Amino acid sequence: MPSDGPTQIEPGLFARRLEELFRTVPGPNGRAYSAKAIAQRSTELGFRLGESYLSQLRSGKAKSPSFRTVEGISAAFGVDVHYFLEDRAAQRTRDEIDMMRLQADTNVQLAAFRLAGLSSDSVTVVNELIKVLRVQQGLPADPPDLAAGGTAD
DSSP: OSSSSBBOOOOHHHHHHHHHHHHBBBBSSBBOOOOHHHHHHHHTOOOOOOOHHHHHHHTTSSSSOOOOHHHHHHOOOOOOOOTTHHHHHHHHHHHHHHHHHHOOOHHHHHHHHHHHHHHHHHHHHHHHHHHHHHHHHSSSSSSSHHHTTTOOO
């Protein structure tokens, strides 16, 4: 794909996926990135990007970013450029974002660290308790990706 031509993305899809990144990818402080921060990171990584143009892409007013712009946005968020181009890559990126969010959550990290050294039976008891708590909060007993992967229990 040429690096200076417009990307071939369904109209509106780019804006939706970009907005999804802004909503879900945690920044270094654990909070969502601002347009200013992403434009600055992209530029620092060698992909010149203005905050106002990024806002236009995000809102869907600008519809045909160059591949270079898509590369810059991807690099700034730390995701694969294919996230914007392919459904499989988009799902893989969503899975990676979920993992980043877990890693950014110090309470989840703390819970995982506390499991270290416990017996297998004790870890099983904790996992069963987590399932009960998830159901009580209206969530599935296992996250969809965990249930599909067959690694539960």
